[in-house]
Amino acid sequence: GEPGDGFGRRVTGTPSPRALVLALDSGVQDGDTVYLQVRSPPGNPMRVRVDPLAAVHQADLVHVGWRSAGLAGLVMLSVLALGMWGAVGEMRFGLLALALASQALYFAASGGEAHLWSATAWLSRDMRLVHLTGVLALLANIGFASRYLRLEARRPRVTLVLRVLATSAAVLAVAMLLAPRGWMIAATSALAALMILVVLSGAVVDGMRGRQAALFLLAGWVPMTLLLLGHLAELSGSWLGPPWMGHALPASCALSGLVVTVGLGGIVRTLRRERDDASHRASYDALTGALSRSAIEARLAHAVRSAHVSGSSLSVVFFDIDHFKRVNDQYGHLVGDECIRIVALRTRNRLRTYDLFGRWGGDEILVLLPDTPLDEAVGVAENLRSAVNSRALEIDGRMLAATVSLGVAQLAYGEQANELVRRADAALYASKQDGRDRVSISRWATLQDPSPSRGPTVVPAPAADRS
Structure with missing residues (x-):
């Protein structure tokens, strides 16, 4: 057809877990030019492609498999961290459970899985709520990382910078909910990227000093951060990543959560062993081995x-x-x-x-x-x-x-x-x-x-x- 033919006519597509699939007219042949007009709301960039239906279905299966594995991993790890918090009383496990659960909620809201449960379906109906959920997930993860690395005690200035950035991101998220502006998403994405880089810089310094907690955080967060920065660029409209980004990010977050959980478990075991040693030293005389x-x-x-x-x-x-x-x-x-x-x-x-x-x-x-x-x-x-x-x-x-x-x-x-x-x-x-x-x-x-x-x-x- 020619540009303008059919523009303004709404077309109902076939639902897909990762895209809106529109069946072309039966008379369209290979090599024909197809004109589409797509209006994308802020924070929800869209990619337009023409693919065979069989390829679309195959890509859907891969997408669903990876996202399901990632979301299930996040949920199971959050439950495990919550149980460890109750068992050993270590607050960092509680913060980790909150961080992982908030990630799972954001991915479910942004990817459409939240529609499966009536209690969460309302989250994915408005992109402003999805954006707010993402900001809350980011703040939960930054809060966990700060406590995990003990930044407040070791680097109070870094903690102050993170608090300023987190407060700014929260204010922008609320403003986006009340009176959305196009630049707000880009600004929030930039603040998110800065917070992540600040945390990673602190982890790099601690890792160079041989601190075990920092090494585990780097191992888990660096791959996830690369994908997350790409996702933030997509949200700001400055870049449109490959299709597999939609399922790679949840899977990488689940893998990151697993690595950090293992690292935190090792740290807690070390702390408990040190406490037991201190208790033993307090209860027993070093010279004779008798009770103190x-x-x-x-x-x-x-x-x-x-x-x-x-x-x-x-x-x-x-x-x-x-x-x-x-x-x-x-x-x-x-x-x-x-x-x-x-x-x-x-x-x-x-x-x-x-x-x-x-x-x-x-x-x-x-x-x-x-x-x-x-x-x-x-x-x-x-x-x-x-x-x-x-x-x-x-x-x-x-x-x-x-x-x-x-x-x-x-x-x-x-x-x-x-x-x-x-x-x-x-x-x-x-x-x-x-x-x-x-x-x-x-x-x-x-x-x-x-x-x-x-x-x-x-x-x-x-x-x-x-x-």
Whole structure:
């Protein structure tokens, strides 16, 4: 036909998941010229091609397959990230779930998949809403990337720039919704490109410094960013990309989400391992491997409460190394530390698996003996004493004789943890006064015999109990 023939006549096309398909008149032959007038709204550039119908259907199948895989991947990854957030309490997983879900929503709105659900069908009916959904998805991803890279703590100026750009993009998106102007889409696309490049520049700097989070973000975001920049150029009307851009971008976003999820999982595992190590260091003494003062106090308080509730026996042994100050003064603190370490090792190896062994301070050791009455606790204390004095300590080629003085006490009726330790300490002091290298006991009314008593009595352990 000639230009102008039929212009103004509306033509109803065949629906397609990626295009509006118009069947040409049956009389059109190969090589004939076809004139079409296409009006494209802002932010929705259109490409016009003449293809055989079979080729159109084949391209539709490829398009649907890739987009379905990409959207399904985004949804599954967002659900996985949400579950990880609930499981480990790491906020970055929650932000990742929001970023991935917002991407899926934008692609569904812009590609028409949102029509499949009545709850989201309204999003794809107006290109202004599609544009707003895209801006929100972009802001969600920039927010996640900033938190993921910890830009606020490491690069506050970069964070400030991102906030200014994000605020400007949000204002333009709202203005586009209320009073659309053609230049607004181009301006928003430019702001989006700037935000992405700012985040990637920060990731490059961190990646050059060997930070694992940045390397994973770069691996996931660089391929996606190349496609996204092309998509933004299409929206601004400055470029019209190849047809496969429509399904390559969702698939690349899903792949990017997978890479970042794996990276974030590794980071969280590292953080948890570091926290566990810090907790272990806080709970255990580095020199002896025994429980720290705070840890043994907490275990003692719990054991005392449990014994009062159940009525079971609980005894403690409190001991230290005889003449330890003399060892420190004569041989130095390194030898003194080694002396503590060897004594702790020998005595701990004589305990049962459920006994608790803690370093109270300096060369003082507190041992908790659950379900152990006083007479059995005295036997344990004598066993500990013999473990130390049975042979000399070999330290730096020196043979040093070592002994310990011990005090034993059983939990009394209504007694608190600090009172129990105080009585064991008094018994230890009595062992020192009586010549050291011995066991003394503190007797009082026990949980099994809550008869009135005027107070604790410290006496030496019976000679028959000594090994």
